[in-house]
Amino acid sequence: MTSFKEFCRVCKVIEETAGSLDMTDLVSELFSLVTTEELPVVTHFVMGEVFPAWSDEEVGLGTGLLLNALSKSSGISVKKIEDIVRDTGDMGKTAVKALSKVSKGQATFSSFLDSPVELSIMEVFERFRNIASATGKGSQTSRIKHLQYLFNSASSEEVGYIARLAIEDMRIGVGEGIVRDAIAKAFAVPVASVERGYMLTNDMGLVAVTAKEGGDEALLNLGLQVGRPIKLMLAQVTPDIETAIKDLGIVAAEWKFDGARVQIHKNGDEITLYSRRLENITDSLPDIVSAVKKAVKANSAILDGEAVAIDENGRPKPFQEILKRFRRKYDVENKVRHIPLTLNLFDIMYLEGESLIELPLQKRREFLVSSVENSDLVRVDNQLITSDISEINSMYEQALRAGHEGIMLKNPDSPYSPGKRGKNWLKKKPVMETLDLVVVGAEWGYGRRTSFLGSYALACHDPDTGRFLPVGKVATGISDEQLSELTELFKEHIISESGTFVEIRPHVLFEVAFEEIQKSTNYESGYALRFPRLVHVRDDKSIEEVDTLERLDDMYMTQRK
CATH class of the missing domain: 2.40.50.140 (Nucleic acid-binding proteins)
Structure with missing residues (x-):
C-alpha cells in the first residue's frame, strides 16, 4: 500500500520540473510504483480530479467549505485564512500556512492516537468518496469532518495537495497528454493505443489499469459502453462556405442549431442523458427522456444531438434559457411547461452492441435514420449532400431565418472522433469571431x-x-x-x-x-x-x-x- 506522502513527494518534484518530457518520466515512474488498485486513483489525482469526468460521483466542495474545514482544523478564523489566501493566491499553500500555525493546545484527530497516522492513497480517496456521497441534512457538517480528519492526520507535505484535490486544482501542470505518454512508457504500450482507449472510454484511470494488466492487446479491446459517455466530436470555424468546399469538396450540410449538445444513451427502456461536459442531466429533462423512449427504436444506442428551447412561435429561445433546464434540480415539471425542448439528432456512435465511430459519416447517417421514428419532440435533422455553393447558401439563409446559428459542413467520409476538433466538421456563423x-x-x-x-x-x-x-x-x-x-x-x-x-x-x-x-x-x-x-x-x-x-x-x- 503506497502512502499519500510518497504521492505528494512526486507531485512536488513534478511541480518544480519545467520540461514536459521530464514530467512524463516522473509520472511514468509513479504509475510503475503504485499497485493496480491505486493506479486509477493516482491517474486521476495527478490530473487534478478525484473521479472520472463521466462519473456521477462528484466532490462538490466549494471554496467556502474548504475554508471552513481549514478554520476548524487550525483554530484560526475563516477571515484570517482568507487573508492568507490573499497573500498566497493558492489553496494548497494556504492550507500549509494555516495548519503550521496550529497551537500546541489545539486538539487534532491524531492527538488521540497512540502513534502518528500515515495516510495511504486509498484512504484519502475513500475520504473524498465519503464527501461525494454525503447528501441531505447534515451533509455539509459531514463533509467538513472528513476534510478535518484528512488535514489533522496529514503531514505538512500532504495538506497542500489535499486542499488542492478538494477543489480539483492540482496546479502541477499535468494534463491528458503527459498522462497518456506516461501510461505508454510505464507499461510499454503504443501511445496510439492509449489515445484510442481514452477516446473510447473517457477514463484515463481505466486505460492505465488495462495497459498494466493486458498490454496493447487489452487496450485494443476497449470499446464504447452504454452508460459511460464519451467526449463529443467538435467542429472548427470556417471563414466562408467557399473555403469549406475547397477544403472538403462534397459536404454534408446541416443546420447549426442554437441549442445545447446532448449525448443520449439508451439501454432498453433506460435512458441516460449527458451534457457537453458529460454531466448526467437525465433528471432535469424528463420530457426528452420520454420522447427518446418512443422515438428511438433500437434496444441499445448512443446518439449525438442538440436540444433546443422553443418559444410559442416555434422559434429558438436564447441559449441561457436552455441552460436553465439543464441546471434544474427542483421544480422540474414547471420548467418543462415554461421552457419546452425539442431534440435534433445528427449522429449515432453505437448501435445494438456495435461501435460505429470508425464508419464514415454517411454510413452512420443511414443507421441513425433507420433507428429513429421522427416525432414532434425528437427528429433526425435534415442533411444536404452537395458541393454546390448556391445550394449551401440557400440552406444557410434558411437556418438564419429560422433563428438558428448557421450551418455545419461535414466531410461525408469522416469517422466520429471523440474530443477532436478538426477540418472534418466545420461551422459557419454570421456573428463576429x-x-x-x-x-x-x-x-x-x-x-x-x-x-x-x-x-x-x-x-x-x-x-x-x-x-x-x-x-x-x-x-x-x-x-x-x-x-x-x-x-x-x-x-x-x-x-x-x-x-x-x-x-x-x-x-x-x-x-x-x-x-x-x-x-x-x-x-x-x-x-x-x-x-x-x-x-x-x-x-x-x-x-x-x-x-x-x-x-x-x-x-x-x-x-x-
Missing part, C-alpha cells in the same frame, strides 16, 4: 453594482506549459440579472481577493466576441481583444475546451493577411 476563454478573475463593481462581480478577466490555454494566459477583460454584454447570477456562480470558485480584484479558480468558460486581436505587452499571452463582449456563459463546455494560444496565433495571422 468568437473565442471560448476561461474566467480567471473579476472586479467588484461600483455604484449600484457594488455587490456584483462586474468585469471578468479572461485567459486562453497554453498546452506546452499547462498554464492559462490572460488575454483581457470583458464587461460588455452583461445585464444586471446576469451579473447577479454570475456573482452567485463564481462565489464558490474565489481563490483570493485583493482590493476590488478577485482571483477565480479556472472553471467557467465565456464565449466572447470581439472586433480584432491585437498584440499587447499588458497580458501574458502577448495578445489583447479589442472591444470584447460576452456572447454566452458556456456552462455546457468543460475546461478542456478553452481556446489555445495557438488558436489566437492563427487568428492573429489570418487578420493580418
Whole structure:
C-alpha cells in the first residue's frame, strides 16, 4: 500500500520540473510504483480530479467549505485564512500556512492516537468518496469532518495537495497528454493505443489499469459502453462556405442549431442523458427522456444531438434559457411547461452492441435514420449532400431565418472522433469571431453594482506549459440579472481577493466576441481583444475546451493577411 506522502513527494518534484518530457518520466515512474488498485486513483489525482469526468460521483466542495474545514482544523478564523489566501493566491499553500500555525493546545484527530497516522492513497480517496456521497441534512457538517480528519492526520507535505484535490486544482501542470505518454512508457504500450482507449472510454484511470494488466492487446479491446459517455466530436470555424468546399469538396450540410449538445444513451427502456461536459442531466429533462423512449427504436444506442428551447412561435429561445433546464434540480415539471425542448439528432456512435465511430459519416447517417421514428419532440435533422455553393447558401439563409446559428459542413467520409476538433466538421456563423476563454478573475463593481462581480478577466490555454494566459477583460454584454447570477456562480470558485480584484479558480468558460486581436505587452499571452463582449456563459463546455494560444496565433495571422 503506497502512502499519500510518497504521492505528494512526486507531485512536488513534478511541480518544480519545467520540461514536459521530464514530467512524463516522473509520472511514468509513479504509475510503475503504485499497485493496480491505486493506479486509477493516482491517474486521476495527478490530473487534478478525484473521479472520472463521466462519473456521477462528484466532490462538490466549494471554496467556502474548504475554508471552513481549514478554520476548524487550525483554530484560526475563516477571515484570517482568507487573508492568507490573499497573500498566497493558492489553496494548497494556504492550507500549509494555516495548519503550521496550529497551537500546541489545539486538539487534532491524531492527538488521540497512540502513534502518528500515515495516510495511504486509498484512504484519502475513500475520504473524498465519503464527501461525494454525503447528501441531505447534515451533509455539509459531514463533509467538513472528513476534510478535518484528512488535514489533522496529514503531514505538512500532504495538506497542500489535499486542499488542492478538494477543489480539483492540482496546479502541477499535468494534463491528458503527459498522462497518456506516461501510461505508454510505464507499461510499454503504443501511445496510439492509449489515445484510442481514452477516446473510447473517457477514463484515463481505466486505460492505465488495462495497459498494466493486458498490454496493447487489452487496450485494443476497449470499446464504447452504454452508460459511460464519451467526449463529443467538435467542429472548427470556417471563414466562408467557399473555403469549406475547397477544403472538403462534397459536404454534408446541416443546420447549426442554437441549442445545447446532448449525448443520449439508451439501454432498453433506460435512458441516460449527458451534457457537453458529460454531466448526467437525465433528471432535469424528463420530457426528452420520454420522447427518446418512443422515438428511438433500437434496444441499445448512443446518439449525438442538440436540444433546443422553443418559444410559442416555434422559434429558438436564447441559449441561457436552455441552460436553465439543464441546471434544474427542483421544480422540474414547471420548467418543462415554461421552457419546452425539442431534440435534433445528427449522429449515432453505437448501435445494438456495435461501435460505429470508425464508419464514415454517411454510413452512420443511414443507421441513425433507420433507428429513429421522427416525432414532434425528437427528429433526425435534415442533411444536404452537395458541393454546390448556391445550394449551401440557400440552406444557410434558411437556418438564419429560422433563428438558428448557421450551418455545419461535414466531410461525408469522416469517422466520429471523440474530443477532436478538426477540418472534418466545420461551422459557419454570421456573428463576429468568437473565442471560448476561461474566467480567471473579476472586479467588484461600483455604484449600484457594488455587490456584483462586474468585469471578468479572461485567459486562453497554453498546452506546452499547462498554464492559462490572460488575454483581457470583458464587461460588455452583461445585464444586471446576469451579473447577479454570475456573482452567485463564481462565489464558490474565489481563490483570493485583493482590493476590488478577485482571483477565480479556472472553471467557467465565456464565449466572447470581439472586433480584432491585437498584440499587447499588458497580458501574458502577448495578445489583447479589442472591444470584447460576452456572447454566452458556456456552462455546457468543460475546461478542456478553452481556446489555445495557438488558436489566437492563427487568428492573429489570418487578420493580418
